[in-house]
Amino acid sequence: MITLSSDFVSPYPAAMRGVLHAECEATIVDVTHDFPRQDVRTAAFWLREVLPTFPPAVHLAVIDPGVGTDRAALVIRAGDHALVGPDNGVLIPAGRTLAATEPNETDGEETSSLEVYEIDMDDPASATFHGRDVFAPMAASVHRSGIDAFESVSELSSAESYTELSFPAPTQQSSGVEGEILVVDGFGTAITNIPGEMIETPMGETIEVDGEAVPVERSYAYVDPGERLLTIGSHGNVELAVNQGRGEEAFAKTRGDSVHLTW
Amino acid sequence: MITLSSDFVSPYPAAMRGVLHAECEATIVDVTHDFPRQDVRTAAFWLREVLPTFPPAVHLAVIDPGVGTDRAALVIRAGDHALVGPDNGVLIPAGRTLAATEPNETDGEETSSLEVYEIDMDDPASATFHGRDVFAPMAASVHRSGIDAFESVSELSSAESYTELSFPAPTQQSSGVEGEILVVDGFGTAITNIPGEMIETPMGETIEVDGEAVPVERSYAYVDPGERLLTIGSHGNVELAVNQGRGEEAFAKTRGDSVHLTW
Amino acid sequence: MITLSSDFVSPYPAAMRGVLHAECEATIVDVTHDFPRQDVRTAAFWLREVLPTFPPAVHLAVIDPGVGTDRAALVIRAGDHALVGPDNGVLIPAGRTLAATEPNETDGEETSSLEVYEIDMDDPASATFHGRDVFAPMAASVHRSGIDAFESVSELSSAESYTELSFPAPTQQSSGVEGEILVVDGFGTAITNIPGEMIETPMGETIEVDGEAVPVERSYAYVDPGERLLTIGSHGNVELAVNQGRGEEAFAKTRGDSVHLTW
Numbered sequence: 001m002i003t004l005s006s007d008f009v010s011p012y013p014a015a016m017r018g019v020l021h022a023e024c025e026a027t028i029v030d031v032t033h034d035f036p037r038q039d040v041r042t043a044a045f046w047l048r049e050v051l052p053t054f055p056p057a058v059h060l061a062v063i064d065p066g067v068g069t070d071r072a073a074l075v076i077r078a079g080d081h082a083l084v085g086p087d088n089g090v091l092i093p094a095g096r097t098l099a100a101t102e103p104n105e106t107d108g109e110e111t112s113s114l115e116v117y118e119i120d121m122d123d124p125a126s127a128t129f130h131g132r133d134v135f136a137p138m139a140a141s142v143h144r145s146g147i148d149a150f151e152s153v154s155e156l157s158s159a160e161s162y163t164e165l166s167f168p169a170p171t172q173q174s175s176g177v178e179g180e181i182l183v184v185d186g187f188g189t190a191i192t193n194i195p196g197e198m199i200e201t202p203m204g205e206t207i208e209v210d211g212e213a214v215p216v217e218r219s220y221a222y223v224d225p226g227e228r229l230l231t232i233g234s235h236g237n238v239e240l241a242v243n244q245g246r247g248e249e250a251f252a253k254t255r256g257d258s259v260h261l262t263w
Numbered sequence: 264m265i266t267l268s269s270d271f272v273s274p275y276p277a278a279m280r281g282v283l284h285a286e287c288e289a290t291i292v293d294v295t296h297d298f299p300r301q302d303v304r305t306a307a308f309w310l311r312e313v314l315p316t317f318p319p320a321v322h323l324a325v326i327d328p329g330v331g332t333d334r335a336a337l338v339i340r341a342g343d344h345a346l347v348g349p350d351n352g353v354l355i356p357a358g359r360t361l362a363a364t365e366p367n368e369t370d371g372e373e374t375s376s377l378e379v380y381e382i383d384m385d386d387p388a389s390a391t392f393h394g395r396d397v398f399a400p401m402a403a404s405v406h407r408s409g410i411d412a413f414e415s416v417s418e419l420s421s422a423e424s425y426t427e428l429s430f431p432a433p434t435q436q437s438s439g440v441e442g443e444i445l446v447v448d449g450f451g452t453a454i455t456n457i458p459g460e461m462i463e464t465p466m467g468e469t470i471e472v473d474g475e476a477v478p479v480e481r482s483y484a485y486v487d488p489g490e491r492l493l494t495i496g497s498h499g500n501v502e503l504a505v506n507q508g509r510g511e512e513a514f515a516k517t518r519g520d521s522v523h524l525t526w
Numbered sequence: 527m528i529t530l531s532s533d534f535v536s537p538y539p540a541a542m543r544g545v546l547h548a549e550c551e552a553t554i555v556d557v558t559h560d561f562p563r564q565d566v567r568t569a570a571f572w573l574r575e576v577l578p579t580f581p582p583a584v585h586l587a588v589i590d591p592g593v594g595t596d597r598a599a600l601v602i603r604a605g606d607h608a609l610v611g612p613d614n615g616v617l618i619p620a621g622r623t624l625a626a627t628e629p630n631e632t633d634g635e636e637t638s639s640l641e642v643y644e645i646d647m648d649d650p651a652s653a654t655f656h657g658r659d660v661f662a663p664m665a666a667s668v669h670r671s672g673i674d675a676f677e678s679v680s681e682l683s684s685a686e687s688y689t690e691l692s693f694p695a696p697t698q699q700s701s702g703v704e705g706e707i708l709v710v711d712g713f714g715t716a717i718t719n720i721p722g723e724m725i726e727t728p729m730g731e732t733i734e735v736d737g738e739a740v741p742v743e744r745s746y747a748y749v750d751p752g753e754r755l756l757t758i759g760s761h762g763n764v765e766l767a768v769n770q771g772r773g774e775e776a777f778a779k780t781r782g783d784s785v786h787l788t789w
Contacts, residue, residue: 001284005274009712010560011531011572015760017555018579021527028555029280029291034273037713038770046274053281053395065770068745127744129760132579186272187300218390219331234278234392244301244328264547268537292543292554297536309537316544316658449535450563481653482594497541497655507564507591 001057002139005031005047006131007038008062015129016060016136023140026058034186038065040090042183042255044165045191047094049235056080056147060131060139063090068127073119073134075142075156082147084139086130087118089165117151118159170194176208176262179238181253188246189239190253194261196232201263208262209240209251220244230261264320265402268294268310269394270301271325278392279323279399286403289321297449301328303353305446305518307428308454310357312498319343319410323394323402326353331390336382336397338405338419345410347402349393350381352428380414381422433457439471439525442501444516451509452502453516457524459495464526471525472503472514483507493524527583528665531557531573532657533564534588541655542586542662549666552584560712564591566616568709568781570691571717573620575761582606582673586657586665589616594653599645599660601668601682608673610665612656613644615691643677644685696720702734702788705764707779714772715765716779720787722758727789734788735766735777746770756787 002020006013013033020028031050035043043063051059056079064071064086072087078095085091095114124133142150150156170179170193179194199207199216206213207230215222217229225244228251233239240259241247248254265283269276276296283291294313298306306326314322319342327334327349335350341358348354358377387396405413413419433442433456442457462470462479469476470493478485480492488507491514496502503522504510511517528546532539539559546554557576561569569589577585582605590597590612598613604624609617621640650659668676676682696705696719705720725733725742732739733756741748743755751770754777759765766785767773774780 003277010558011576012711012760014529014557014576015579017557018576018581021553021555022579022581027284029284031277031280032273050274050277050281053278053285055281055285066747069747126758126760126762128746128757132760185275220391221329221332231391232389234275234389234395236389266540290547292547294540294543295536313537313540313544316541316548318544318548448538483654484592484595494654495652497538497652497658499652 001029001055002026002143003029003031003051003054003057003059005035005043005059005061006033006063007035007043008033008131012129012131015132016062019132019136020060020140023137024143026140026143029054029057031059031061035063038063040065040088041165044090044093045167045183047090048097051081051094052097054081058082058084058139058143058147059091059094060135061085061090062131062135064088064130067130072159072162073121073130073138074159074162075117075119075138075150075153077115077117077147077150080147082142082150084135084142086135087159087163089163092163092165093167115151116159116162117156120155120157167193170198172198173262176260178258178260181240181255181257181259182237183255184248184253188248189233189241190247190251191233191235192238192240192259194238194259196236196238199230199232199238199261199263208260210260211262264292264318265289265406266292266294266314266317266320266322268298268306268322268324269296269326270298270306271296271394275392275394278395279325282395282399283323283403286400287406289403289406292317292320294322294324298326301326303328303351304428307353307356308430308446310353311360314344314357315360317344321345321347321402321406321410322354322357323398324348324353325394325398327351327393330393335422335425336384336393336401337422337425338380338382338401338413338416340378340380340410340413343410345405345413347398347405349398350422350426352426355426355428356430378414379422379425380419383418383420430456433461435461436525439523441521441523444503444518444520444522445500446518447511447516451511452496452504453510453514454496454498455501455503455522457501457522459499459501462493462495462501462524462526471523473523474525527555527581528552528669529555529557529577529580529583529585531561531569531585531587532559532589533561533569534559534657538655538657541658542588545658545662546586546666549663550669552666552669555580555583557585557587561589564589566591566614567691570616570619571693571709573616574623577607577620578623580607584608584610584665584669584673585617585620586661587611587616588657588661590614590656593656598685598688599647599656599664600685600688601643601645601664601676601679603641603643603673603676606673608668608676610661610668612661613685613689615689618689618691619693641677642685642688643682646681646683693719696724698724699788702786704784704786707766707781707783707785708763709781710774710779714774715759715767716773716777717759717761718764718766718785720764720785722762722764725756725758725764725787725789734786736786737788
């Protein structure tokens, strides 16, 4: 299986699908092509959330503001999965999660080590569409070789370094926590970096968000349409939401903003 | 085969695809994820239109305003098909159509009876994403068990009751018919509940829509761009349309509005 | 394999997927359903660019302003590929490219001849959705018969004529070239009909676009965000682009506009 993610508008993703189908026999599954344009951090967040739901696969993800420059191109082995894409950090959080959730074959211990390889790009057909001309052919090669053995692909060599990307941790405080909005989803819900387990307030009671009382609820429908709530999202983190509305607007929060929860 | 429908924004549908691929070997086909947000009736209309084009399959459809509340979760056997989703009526019209179009195995007679099962949900991983945590795993279980035998899945028991949903019938009148707009499609065409066979006016002649003469035509291109027409849509019902334009605006009709046709 | 392209809004494409899955065993791959509504020339451009990335396949493409009128419906053999859709020119540029890139079986020579067949449409189920009722069933028939032998499908006969469609060629001038904007892509980049090889200016230097100096660059990131550039797109043609912006606006160009490059 090869999964496919990008920030490309139609019909560019189809050219990647065509190359993949032409060059290998894998089942091809679209993750999404609706990542915000050139937004590496948002894509990195969602890839970390979504890719671990898949069985072992080659994950091709092209969010690539530096296409055509000398940024490197990577193939990463992460547990039983492989990741293929540009060297800008977009693959790293997903890679660490995939590596951690796959038991190490030799001793059964969990590991989060990544094996990172660099793609030798000698004169691709275009300087603007490496998704089609570099990454899709490489994903097909990795699939043909097998995820366990792709280092034998001739265009690959061990990477000496690569771009890291991580998300900030929340700060525990005496009667609360200070966190940050990591992404706003397409429903307008503002997703924080605060794990749900940090919240000490029982469901149905209120918590202070930057000083204003907001109920903590199991799900959106526990408050009236248009009302604000805090809930634990499907990613396990605290979200600022509005039932049938947009939390980002009601809480006036966007990506990178800090948020204080007190109880 | 498992089909997948929702009103989820990207990348949430991908998490359902991941779970399905991880938990069974089915071919996965997206129906759509562009249903209007939390609009159970519009989704119910389209599922009834589209799902019968598919071969026997498990149809996973998550339009779920009540996620996280105590609304039930259902699996329905409808002819050679199965439907999986929340108990809010969204699956019922499609289920009745699928059951009616599949001959009964024992006597060859057509039947429209539904067999409805309830999913025992003991503490799903999230209260906000049952598509990923309840319905996708159940669709995979139903596929693995086979549509003919899924009642053996351990989390299922016969439903004592479930939410009905049906569409209003038009009213025949002395020289016409009174109907209702069931949905407006993405082209802006207003689709009524009036079957094409009720129209007595020959193609190319006019009919009165709420008192104004409008031509009845085989297809959009029979009138000039920007002109209004009535036509029989692909669902068999009368539509209020504009060639290369939006019928909802030109006829000032939205979902639920009544419409009088006279001849 | 069957690929699927249209300008249909959700959920109409799903009905075509359903019919294809019900009527043949092919792998079904979406190219796009986001072609601009009824824009035959833009769809023809993109099909020519994207379909050649695929392995031999039946390509179903329904951009069909004349649906329900007496326009013909075609099946075209183009090398190892087949194309199915309305007779309005949309399939022709892709067909010629697919035929040219496939070596002729008998003598190994390249050929660009198309074999064009007309579909006998006797009373399809609807006059407004031939994608579901005419073209998808025919694509399934062609797939079942095999691309090499589909002329035996009973509804097909050789077409005596069909609608041509071609793109204008640029005009070489003493110190430059006069071209035309063929399409604007979803990023707002204006794609010309000028092949990159016609440009004599080295990368990094400027060229005059309608009299104003603009740098020619390998890729977008070589200029600052918001700055204009000329680049050679993934289709091989000169594009008018803006790094992280919309070239159509910065250059005030839309489809069909002429553009003068001088050096």
